[in-house]
Amino acid sequence: MKRNTAMVILAAILIAASSVLYLLRSQPAQGRRVLIVSTTTSLFDTGVLDEIEEAFEAEHPVDLRFISVGTGLAIEHARRGDADMILVHAPTRERAFLEEGYGVCRKIIAYNFFAIVGPGNDPAGIGGLPPTEALHRIVEAGRADRAVWVSRGDDSGTHSKEKGLWAAAGYDWEDLRDEDWYRESGTGMGRTLQIAEELQAYTLTDMGTYLKYAKEELITSEVLVGEGEALINVYSAIATNPAANPDANFEDALTFIEFLTSNEGQAIFAGYGADAYGRSLFLPAVKLLRERTDPVIAAWIEGFAYIDGSECPPEYRAGREDLYG
Amino acid sequence: MNAKVTSEILEGLMRALTLIASGDRALIEITLRSVAVSGLATVLAACWSIPLGVLLGLGEFRGRLAVRGVFNALLGVPTVTLGLVLYLLLSRSGPLGFLHLLYTPWAIVIGQAILITPLIVSFVASAVEAADPEIRCLALTLGASEAQANLTVLRESIGGVLLAVTASFNRAIAELGVALMLGGNIRGATRLLTTAIALETTRAEIALSIALAAVLLALVAAVSLSMNLIQRRMSK
Incomplete structure (x- = not known):
């Protein structure tokens, strides 16, 4: 029994010491x-x-x-x-x-550029429209239960841009978020794109993340409104x-x-x-x-x-x- | 399960095997760091939690049950809540900011040690409580002091104590909230298995995520199994 206790304590000390030594390696090298x-x-x-x-x-x-x-x-x-x-x-x-x-x-x-992406069949009919017009159509289609919008909702740069676009289109984001067709993912761009994919919804995305996810075949959403001054x-x-x-x-x-x-x-x-x-x-x-x-x-x-x-x-x-x- | 999911998981497992077989440096580094951080956190937490657990299990003082109740309740603290509180404390503008611990592995060690403290305390308290009360009486009648008698009971309940420690290690190495908020998932410094899984998932590297998850599972299983063996040998 005594030997067992000694061995447990010894093992604990060994684990602690080797862990400390290993973690010290993450310290920047000398002079860096x-x-x-x-x-x-x-x-x-x-x-x-x-x-x-x-x-x-x-x-x-x-x-x-x-x-x-x-x-x-x-x-x-x-x-x-x-x-x-x-x-x-x-x-x-x-x-x-x-x-x-x-x-x-x-x-x-x-x-x-940011882009508004959505399902290929484009239920709100926004393909190629200017952003403000596209957002009008999404609101109309959303209120008629034909479209869903997914927002980042996380105070990120993309979310800031989205709020600005709604304002430019004459809407107050604070009012829209209470409506049924407007969903907030509260998460990063990649997850939001996947959620939009599941819900067959529209969303605003940066092109970098979109291209990456599209290439990995995780999403089939298409770019419907792209490059233009409003989406820079x-x-x-x-x-x-x-x-x-x-x-x-x-x-x-x-x-x-x-x-x-x-x-x-x-x-x-x-x-x-x-x-x-x-x-x-x-x-x-x-x-x-x-x-x-x-x-x-x-x-x-x-x-x-x-x-x-x-x-x-x-x-x-x-x-x-x-x-x- | 549909075909796509199955093939993704299989692809991930294949990826895991290739990464391990080829001795991928990043994978080895992340795995060793995870073990070191959680191992150190577990040893630290055990240092103060086992005595505390024994005290709460065997001691006779007012409020003992209330304190036990508090520790039992703390078992369910969400890791992100703990991460947030510690972030505010360790932030450079927080009260402990002068220590410059935020975004270092040491911050994660502290966070995980605190996270698993209630786990060890409660399990150890239950284990020593469940031990045969005769042992303690016998030790006392044979002339042992209170402390020596408690130690004897602890030795008798070694199985339960080891289980508490193993479970705590597994909880520590598998948690994400503390590691992400206090470590920041910095490559080469604070990236752990769980934060790497979260990162690779957002980066759309699904196969790599599954590979990392497989390594984590294998690690947890290996630790549990070997602790099981040790426990059996010790109780012989």
Whole structure:
């Protein structure tokens, strides 16, 4: 009996010691620093950040640690000081984040388009219509029990966009959510697409996630309303303001923002998904905005995602004018 | 079961076997980390929960039943609730933020240890209560102190204690809420089997999710089986 007890205690000590040793390995290697990045799910779940991480870590003594959450939660993380920087896609909320003094050095890094997808037989007849008209038809069909709409309902960037689209079409999202045909999934884009598939419903999606799910044959929904000014989707990087959170790793956050906007970082966005999906999931925005290579799209991005006529007004640049040359 | 589901599961199992056979580095790393985090959490929790369980099972003090009731109720705490509370505490703007534990494996260890504490306490308390009361009386009459007598009862109920510890380990390694909220599912740092399954599912990598789930199940089964064997040998 005594021997048994001794062996149990010995085993417990061994387990604890080897566990501690193993977990110490996750500490960054000697001389490397940690940068915590809270990111919108679409950038993370599509895998583009994996490629960016690999390229960045090879050049800099910084370990990137991505936390994949919706835009709403990413901003909350940064407010609380739990993230050194954020990658998000909801310009109105980004503006509030800057104005409250929590974020600085915002840079637009990439864009693509949202799409309204739905069942192939398109019961509301929205195929090819402009977004506002399409939403009118969905409301009519929904109230006549012919269509269902699934909303993210999770305060993400896509959800913010959806609310904006309803407002542009003359509806108040708060009223619609009480109606029977309007469902809220309260979850990420991928799950929401699958729920829409099950319910034969319409939903708003970012193209990256949609293409990925369509390719894996998890959904058969079709893009019914796509590319256009109203559906533009713009991704930005914002550093946590060191004045608000002195603990934040501001130096490395700026190094990473510089990398994302560099030719190398932009080329990763441009190339990602071209082989697998026949088109890029995210389109680089830096050169487009600087040199206005496509004036129409540049104007769309400016109209939707600029704050007081600039991607980051001078008072929120933390003295880093060089980023905005 | 329809054909698509069956083929997906089979594909996942095949994927699991290939990953294991090829010694996939990411898979091995995630699996070892899961075992280390939950193993450490279990040992830690056992350190304070077993004595507490014995005290609650054998001690004679006012309010004992009330305290036991509280621990029994805590058995059902949802992991996300615990994760949320600990997130607020460990967040850099929270009271324990200065420790810089959030998004490290240590935060998950703490969270899981707290999660399984009520489990061990309640199981151990029941086990020692169920032990033959004669043993304790006998030990006392043979001149043992209160503490020594309690230890004798604990040794007699070793089967129940091991069961409590095994069940706790399995609960820890299979939980998602704490690991996701306190760890953040960071590749190379806090990604565990459960958070990887959740991630790969949202990434539409269904076969890989099933492969990871198969590894997790195999792990839980292996631990339970070996604990069973140890328990039998010890009670001989």
